[in-house]
Amino acid sequence: MKRALVIRHVAHEGIAGYRRPLETAGYAIEGAAACEPCLARIDPLAPDLLIVMGGPMGVYEQVEHPWLRREIALIRERLAAGLPTLGVCLGAQLIAAALGAAVHRGPAREIGFAPLTLTAAGRTAPLAALAGVPMLHWHGDTFDLPAGARLLARTALYHQAFAVGDHVLALQFHAEMGEDPRFDHWLANDAAQIVEAGLDPAQLRRDHDRLGPAAVAAGQTMLGGWLAGLAARRAAA
Template sequence: MKTALIIRHTPYEGIAGFRAPVEAAGYAIDRIDVTDPDFANVDFDQPDLVVMMGGPMGVYETDKHPWIGGEIVRLARRIMLDRPTLGVCLGGQMMAAAMGSRVYPGPVKEVGFAPVAVTGAGQSSPLRHIADVPVLHWHGDTFDLPERTELLASSDHYAHQAFRRGNNILALQCHPEMGEDPRFDIWLEDEPYVAQAGLTVAALRAQHDRHGAAAVAAGRQMIGDWLDRLE
């Protein structure tokens, strides 16, 4: 059976809605947290699929999180080998850094459910499934677009919402996996972060109730399409 390794940067940001299409594609899922003592020894080359999830830290906060450097080195090698790799939010930023791009604080906190604008390249990619669908955003950092990649989506606040290199490397800034996972309640505990984005917890919960199911359905279609195209 094919293997998929989920790398969690925090326990409350797991594979969530993406689990169903990954399992349907025939992958046995394993996961590891970056705080696990064994994480430093994980071979990133070995799994058939690696999924890098989100987290509250910044790629540039290596002083606070010394594991970041080693993760980027191993991720860079996997990407160089063109092994199927998916990154979500922080995971996507990690991929950008591993491909030599700068990751840095953005102009605003982008939080809440809103659609992304899919580019021309995105219309022929798996991102077409989330075009015009409000999906969750929860970040304040961004990245320069890596060389030899295609920009697939943008938003009003951030030009770089998704990119790919070929069929095997896909990075997302937004969270199309979120909308039905009960761990979202933990995200909402960070009320100051929500307030910095000009929202209230009540308003964000209402958005989640209104858009969550459709966002996850579209996200599952997107990932299923991406998995079907892997080389």
């Protein structure tokens, strides 16, 4: 069975709705915490798929979180080997950093459901499944587009997705989180930032209940398509 290793930075940001397409594609899912001892035990070339999830820390906060340097080095080694890698939010930013791009604070926090603007490259599979579907956004940092990457999606403020070759997919948004009950942890943990952004937590919860299922379904279709592409290329190799 193929092995997918998921690096998590906080307990309430897991693969959530992405579990179904991963298991359907035949992956056994394992988890690892992004802490110094845990990262030291990871062979970056061993998993068939590496998935790097989100978290509240910034890529540039390496003094406060020194393990970020090891994580970026781990991702860089994997990317150099051309191995399948998926990043979500902070994970996408870490992939950008591993590819030499700058990661920095953006002009404003982007929180809540909003559709993506797909580029010409993004309007093809697999992101075509997301066209017109509001996605959950929850970030205040952004990244420059890495050299050689294809921009797949954006919003007015931020890059939202890029690909490198067919084996690297970086997603700033959270298509995995539209139904997960851990969303309540997001509301509680970021209460001050939500208010600062002029948003109502109760409205975010209502939006999650109303828009989340469609977002997750589209995200599952997207990820399933990307995984199918990996399988096809692996079979042809």
